[in-house]
Amino acid sequence: MSEASTPKERTRARILDEAAKAMREKGADGIGVAALMKRAGLTHGGFYAHFENRDDLVAHAVDRMFQDSDFVLKRHLAGNEAAKGLSELIDYYLSEETWKHTDRGCPLPSLGGEASRMPTAARQRFSDGIHAFRAALAASLAALELPNPESLAASVLAEMVGAMTLARTLDEDAARLALGASRDQLKRRIGLPIDAG
Template sequence: MVRYSSEHKQQTRDSIVREAAVELRRSGPDKVSVALIMKRAGLTHGGFYAHFDSKEALLQTALQWMFTDRQNYFAGLLQRYGQQQGLSRYIDAYLSDMHRNHPESGCPLPALGADVSRLPQALQQAYQDGVASILQTFSQALPEFFQTQREQVARSAFAELSGAILIARSIHCPQEAGQWLRSSRESLKARLQLPLDNPEGQDHVSATE
């Protein structure tokens, strides 16, 4: 019998979680297949229970992971470029053609929002905790003059961000979808008094950032 190190087991578990996060955003929770996730992770279906007690436990972990991944991406932009420039770049990346075309590696809010009410309680809680965390980061990055209404402005901004992506994904014509994203980018950044243009272009939106 082959014995693997704890490091190898953790790496294998992480690989399963990443694949589950991709599939969850791509197909929705009702269509997630453990067999497919294990295959994409390069593992056998029978090895699943060495890492998770149930499919629900895997999905809960995947939800937590994808929000943490997006949070780290956001925080990295703020640390690298400063609050205003970092927030401006985050909006550019969020309202980009790449994010529209690749929901499997982007923000969980527009990818899963319609499914949350049908999820088990533990998964709903993981989703709500993730939303609260990313909203807190967003609110803290807002310019100083929003000091007394940071939470309200952050909620409104995220409603526009996720709503614009949802609409853009529902439109077949790429040019029309791009206009929706561009209009939302410009109006949101103007409302938040952020730089309209970033000198190095849009940042990449990827689950592997």
């Protein structure tokens, strides 16, 4: 949950947390204002004290989701040696735990396919979030002195998102296999150690 200090900020944060969860689960079109406010334990009428309209909510919910992604990136990449951080990030992103919990984490596997149909402000924030994620990967890949780190980062991000998106269409055994294969192949391509077993 995001930090907030005043009661109004805490209420807004609660709405955004619920909107982010709902969007990951049901897509941007799957959140109605009345249902969202009920989910947050608030009345429908209070919505407009926090957001201009539904499009404004969607844009801020996209920001909220990428805050989660930024937290994950910092947890794994900041303060870690580059190889260790990248390995931990790949393991986390392509884990069974992440696969099971569609209501949290990176919005790209859940919403990437519909981002182009989101309101303009939400699309821009989605694009900004992708750029920030790719830049964090590129910085770590550059620290490993790999050639073309920006291009490699774009490819690594696409593979992680694609692998998780695909895994979420599969049954548990097939998903586990796909995620494990993607983790190993990504690490092999980057030159990271592959876990035994």
